[in-house]
Amino acid sequence: DQQVKQNSPSLSVQEGRISILNCDYTNSMFDYFLWYKKYPAEGPTFLISISSIKDKNEDGRFTVFLNKSAKHLSLHIVPSQPGDSAVYFCAAFYNQGGKLIFGQGTELSVKP
Amino acid sequence: KAGVTQTPRYLIKTRGQQVTLSCSPISGHRSVSWYQQTPGQGLQFLFEYFSETQRNKGNFPGRFSGRQFSNSRSEMNVSTLELGDSALYLCASSLFSGTDTQYFGPGTRLTVL
Numbered sequence: 611d612q613q614v615k616q617n618s619p620s621l622s623v624q625e626g627r628i629s630i631l632n633c634d635y636t637n638s639m640f641d642y643f644l645w646y647k648k649y650p651a652e653g654p655t656f657l658i659s660i661s662s663i664k665d666k667n668e669d670g671r672f673t674v675f676l677n678k679s680a681k682h683l684s685l686h687i688v689p690s691q692p693g694d695s696a697v698y699f700c701a702a703f704y705n706q707g708g709k710l711i712f713g714q715g716t717e718l719s720v721k722p
Numbered sequence: 723k724a725g726v727t728q729t730p731r732y733l734i735k736t737r738g739q740q741v742t743l744s745c746s747p748i749s750g751h752r753s754v755s756w757y758q759q760t761p762g763q764g765l766q767f768l769f770e771y772f773s774e775t776q777r778n779k780g781n782f783p784g785r786f787s788g789r790q791f792s793n794s795r796s797e798m799n800v801s802t803l804e805l806g807d808s809a810l811y812l813c814a815s816s817l818f819s820g821t822d823t824q825y826f827g828p829g830t831r832l833t834v835l
Contacts (some may be wrong), residue, residue, distance in 0.1 A: 616764070653814070653829055656823050703821045
């Protein structure tokens with residue numbers, strides 16, 4: 611039972627353009643969402659998060675959008691840079707659940 | 723501040739053997755969570771330890787077990803290894819809860835032959 615789904619295993623984008631990574635979830639109890647970035651041979655690192663009381667959170671080139679009615683969130687990277695090439699995981703939790711639930715990951719490749 | 727360290731980084735075992743992986747959290751962090759990463763499955767939550775007690779558990783068989791020591795260091799054990807256990811095992815530490823911002827180690831790559 612995959613409660614958090616990233617249906618695109620990979621995405622290729624030209625440098626300078628926008629990258630949009632998508633994530634869907636099924637559990638309406640989730641109240642906090644996060645994005646992690648993972649380079650090969652390293653552990654994931656926290657990127658940005660959003661609470662369910664918001665619909666947008668921005669941090670520099672990274673913006674996360676949350677659509678609760680559609681149970682969908684997305685990460686926008688503008689402008690994309692070659693150093694953004696990595697695997698991106700979305701994750702979610704609810705306080706009573708006590709654990710993070712991760713999606714399968716999307717591998718982003720930014721071409722110079 | 724030193725990050726999360728995991729040992730060993732790579733491990734090759736054969737079916738039926740058992741394995742122990744180690745994780746040292748960031749100093750001051752008391753929560754340690756373990757995840758299994760396989761292609762197409764993402765990060766699957768194994769368990770979380772806090773103050774030497776297992777606080778949360780994922781949907782893995784009893785062959786997967788763990789423990790935490792008084793200095794917050796944690797070990798994970800997998801007994802009777804199966805081919806499907808081949809994966810990257812990641813440890814993450816956080817201050818108090820598995821839902822605080824987690825800081826991941828580089829992982830242990832386990833290959834079961």
